[in-house]
Amino acid sequence: MKRYTVAVLLLFLLFSSTLAGCYSESSDDSTNYENTDKRISTLSEELNQSSIFIEQLFLLLNETNQSNHLYEMEIEILQISLELEKQKTILQSISHNTTISELQETISSTQILLDEAYALISQYESIDISNNPDVNYIPLLFEIYNHSGKYMNHHNWNGGLWDRVVFDEYGIPKVQYSDGLKYVPTTAFHWGLVQYSKWLETGDEIHFDNAIEVATWAVENQSNVGGWAWYFDHSFHGGVLGSMDSGWYGGMTQGLGMSFLTRMYNSTGNQTYMQAALNSTQLLSINVSEGGVLRNYNNYSWYEEYPTPDAGSYVLNGYIYTLVGLYDLIQEFNDSVSNELYHDGIQTLNAMIGLFDLGCSSSYDLVHHSVPGSAPNIAREGYHNTHITLISVMNAIENNNYQSIEDRWIEYANGICFSSPNGANPR
Numbered sequence: 366m367k368r369y370t371v372a373v374l375l376l377f378l379l380f381s382s383t384l385a386g387c388y389s390e391s392s393d394d395s396t397n398y399e400n401t402d403k404r405i406s407t408l409s410e411e412l413n414q415s416s417i418f419i420e421q422l423f424l425l426l427n428e429t430n431q432s433n434h435l436y437e438m439e440i441e442i443l444q445i446s447l448e449l450e451k452q453k454t455i456l457q458s459i460s461h462n463t464t465i466s467e468l469q470e471t472i473s474s475t476q477i478l479l480d481e482a483y484a485l486i487s488q489y490e491s492i493d494i495s496n497n498p499d500v501n502y503i504p505l506l507f508e509i510y511n512h513s514g515k516y517m518n519h520h521n522w523n524g525g526l527w528d529r530v531v532f533d534e535y536g537i538p539k540v541q542y543s544d545g546l547k548y549v550p551t552t553a554f555h556w557g558l559v560q561y562s563k564w565l566e567t568g569d570e571i572h573f574d575n576a577i578e579v580a581t582w583a584v585e586n587q588s589n590v591g592g593w594a595w596y597f598d599h600s601f602h603g604g605v606l607g608s609m610d611s612g613w614y615g616g617m618t619q620g621l622g623m624s625f626l627t628r629m630y631n632s633t634g635n636q637t638y639m640q641a642a643l644n645s646t647q648l649l650s651i652n653v654s655e656g657g658v659l660r661n662y663n664n665y666s667w668y669e670e671y672p673t674p675d676a677g678s679y680v681l682n683g684y685i686y687t688l689v690g691l692y693d694l695i696q697e698f699n700d701s702v703s704n705e706l707y708h709d710g711i712q713t714l715n716a717m718i719g720l721f722d723l724g725c726s727s728s729y730d731l732v733h734h735s736v737p738g739s740a741p742n743i744a745r746e747g748y749h750n751t752h753i754t755l756i757s758v759m760n761a762i763e764n765n766n767y768q769s770i771e772d773r774w775i776e777y778a779n780g781i782c783f784s785s786p787n788g789a790n791p792r
Contacts, residue, residue, distance in 0.1 A: 515566060520563050520566040548586075551617065554579070557579030590657075593614070602678065606673035614658055620688070639698065643698065643703070657672070662713070666710065679731035685755040691710065725777055727748075728743060750778060753775055756774065
């Protein structure tokens with residue numbers, strides 16, 4: 366979420382810095398404006414309106430608890446962030462020869478994009494939460510995890526993302542971007558897991574039919590290295606770790622694909638689902654530098670949600686989704702490759718989970734370890750709650766190996782920071 370607010374604020378700064386020297390006279394401009402000062406005044410007024418809009422978005426993003434729809438929101442906010450990045454590139458291309466009419470057109474298109482962002486955020490304003498600090502946070506926890514059962518809380522997913530996608534003739538979700546509709550593999554797998562879970566919950570065959578459509582798409586669109594690619598560029602965390610070019614793979618996408626296809630095989634016996642599920646592990650053994658998702662952190666293997674090229678991002682929630690996918694493969698197929706990858710991953714989680722503990726919250730990633738001197742990317746409330754939920758899943762799988770982390774992070778969610786035994790930070 367924070368990368369979205371940063372992108373929006375940077376966009377405003379680019380507006381302000383670009384305006385001063387980026388206009389020129391033209392015959393068309395002369396007929397529309399009496400003088401240059403009037404033109405600048407008109408544009409400045411539009412920019413002031415955008416500034417107010419940005420402030421509203423900032424407050425909404427930091428005050429609204431969206432944990433109930435966090436999974437969908439993560440995808441949607443990422444998509445809006447990408448569009449904002451593209452628009453910033455357009456703004457940076459403005460030269461001193463740019464006419465007022467061209468500037469106005471650029472501002473107009475940016476305002477449309479910001480309007481889309483506002484529409485996205487406003488969907489979550491009505492979520493039923495309490496901001497009363499005396500009301501304790503009640504986490505979504507799992508004591509049992511079944512590799513062939515409902516996927517976490519997906520059977521309760523309604524609205525949100527699914528109100529904002531368009532389904533193709535085969536029932537596959539496509540996400541609307543400013544430059545058209547696009548397939549997003551993580552969205553597709555979330556949809557498949559929602560439909561599978563709703564089928565188990567309700568027994569309604571329409572949900573299973575929807576899941577079959579996603580499984581067919583997954584088999585037909587898997588690459589020769591077992592992946593489902595994201596076909597757009599992305600600069601994670603403002604680009605401090607380099608830009609991922611179109612066609613990149615993500616560990617979280619692979620993990621969701623594993624979990625979905627494992628369930629579909631379990632319910633159908635379809636061999637193509639099994640093969641696609643097992644093939645999806647390949648990228649976890651291919652280094653980021655070679656197009657995969659594997660990265661090394663002090664001799665520990667990490668499966669990157671965002672395979673940033675210059676240094677590691679180490680996003681925690683995406684990593685755990687990958688581990689859960691590997692666990693599902695082991696339980697269903699007793700696969701030796703998945704078993705090795707999973708146990709390497711568990712060793713990594715054991716060694717690195719403490720790095721995400723900030724004493725009063727958890728960290729979304731470890732960019733501050735990759736960029737010396739940078740501050741930690743503190744997980745906002747929704748992401749921190751998701752960390753707790755995912756840790757509870759790992760506790761269900763790993764015999765409560767992370768119970769102390771889960772308990773402590775629940776306290777953080779209720780405003781109770783860690784109290785040092787030496788009294789350095791007493792409660």
